[in-house]
Amino acid sequence: MLDLKMIRTEPDKVKAAIQKREMNLDSVIDEILKIDVDRRAVTGKVEAKKAEQNAASKQIPAMKKAGQDTTELMAQMKVLSAEIKEYDAELGELEEKQKDLMLSLPNLPDEDVVAGGKEQNVPLHYFKEKPVFDFPMKNHVDLCEAHGMIDYQRGAKIGGNGAWIYRGWGARMEWALLNFFVNEHLGDGYELILPPHMLNYECGYVAGQFPKFVEEDYWIANPTSADRKFMLPTAETALVNLHRDEVLTLDELPRKYIAYTPCFRREAGSYRAEERGMIRGHQFNKVEMVQYTTPEGSDAAFAEMVGKAERLVQELGLHYRLSKLAAGDCSFSMARTYDIEVWIPSMGIYKEVSSASNARDYQARRGNMKYRGEDGKLHFVNTLNASGLATSRVMPAIVEQYQNADGSITVPEVLRPYMGIDVIR
Structure with missing residues (x-):
């Protein structure tokens, strides 16, 4: 907020x-300001009437004690x-209307974030060269099926479109990735959290997803309450x-947390070629980083989290680019966003x-999250987040970038201690 x-x-x-952000909300802001004027005027009237009421309340006992008639008073x-x-009642209506309008406003992009949509995103740098193959390249779907790593047909049978099953070396690689990510974060001083997977409405409200995007999540109703x-x-x-x-x-600041959870997305499941296999699904695994900081420590925390996420992809040896998103491509609650995008060779895209x-303090204002500064006053914290990492696109990138001419897949060196093999044959 x-x-x-x-x-x-x-x-x-x-x-x-x-x-x-390519949004015109001038009329909403004008309406907020109009309501604000009305609200402050009504507040002044309420306070004046209450002052009269308090003064009269103090007179009544004295008048009764003096034997005076208090009927008129x-x-x-x-x-x-x-x-x-x-x-x-009027004030309550104005405050509720103003709050609803305030919740419709997105976070303000940082001043250095350029205007426009995703076409204005700027690649900041690249890591490694694009892999070049001197043999017919295969896509991750065919490679994973050939090695029994992913079962797409049975995944769709039991979970519908956009679902898959990890099995064999695929399950082992998924588990290896998650363990690798978690261990790296723990080594950097982050606290591991295993949160509930079912959350109450307030969680979505504070994060900035509700009420605007309330229909984009999977909801579960309790039939007995x-x-x-x-x-x-x-x-x-x-x-x-x-x-x-x-x-x-x-x-206590900064507070640094990581969490491993599956993630559930309703908007997934398209049939476009660039989203086949594990590229987009209704459920996927992710390790997430979150920090709570002071406003002064916010930029340093952002740089740290971007660097940490990049380091994970670098240690996996994958070609990727780091992109700075334009204002229109940043999510509703965020002031700035950098994306790490891996190269998927068979698709020719990142x-x-x-x-x-x-x-910044957008989520903190919604969640009333503060800290007491050196000045003794209360200030809103800043909140930051970064994927560290999501696995459903990391695995396709590994499988494709590490494929060999004989159809085998070389296991990235950092994953070998977790998987116990060097090559999947």
């Missing part, structure tokens, strides 16, 4: 920043009480709620395996 004071004092700046009190009730939960789309949704409605000390983002 944006700072209302900023909208009030710099409305043109806010409008221009949102327009960088009591009648005035009744009128004041009715007026205050009406003003409170009104309880309703959603399946987490990413561990970030859980991790950025750990300190909801809490005040942290300065010594696919994201990590998205590192800085939400």
Whole structure:
């Protein structure tokens, strides 16, 4: 959620920043400001009436003690009480309407984030050269099926389109990747969290997914109660709620967490050629990083998380590029995002395996997450997240980039201690 004071004092700046996302919400901002004027006016009236009420309340005991008639004053009190009730109701309606409008506003992109959609994304650098093969290259679907690593047919049979089964060396490689990622993060001082996979509405609200994107998740209703939960789309949704409605000390920051979870996405399951196999699915595994920092430590934390995610892909020996996303391609809650995109040779395209983002204080305002600074005052924390990494595109990249002429697949050196083999034949 944006700072209302900023909208009030710099409305043109806010409008221009949102327009960088290819969104025009000028009318929404104007309506917020109009409601804000009305709300403050009504608040002033309520406070004035309550001051009258308090003054009258203090007079009544003294008048009774002096034997004076309080009938007229009591009648005035009744009128004041009715007026205050009406003003409170009006104020409640204005505040609710203003809140709904505020929730429709996305985070403001950082000043150095360029305007436009994904066509304006900028590759910052590349790692290694694109692999070149002197033999007929195979795609990851055929390679995984040939080695019994992935069972797509039985996955679709029991889970529908967009589902698959890891088996044999595929299951071993998936588990190796997850263990490798977790161990690397633990070595860097992150705390491992295993959160619930079913979350309450507040989690999606704080993360910035609700109410705007409430229909994009899988929801589970309890048939014996009104309880309703959603399946987490990413561990970030859980991790950025750990300190909801809490005040942290300065010594506690930064807080660094990782979590392994499956992720559930409703929008998956297209039949486009570039999304075949494991490239896009309804469920996939991911290790997620989240940090809580001070505003001053936010940029350094972002650089650290991007570097950590890059290091994982580098240690796997995969060709990739790091891209800085344009404002229109950053997600609703994020002020800046860098994507790590691995090369999928058979498709001739790059696919994201990590998205590192800085939400600044946007999520913290929604979740009332603060820290007490050296000045003794309360300030909102900054929250950041980065995939570290998602496996469903890492494995296709490994299988394709490490394929050999005889159809075998060389296992990346960092995974060999976990898998116990050098080559999948």
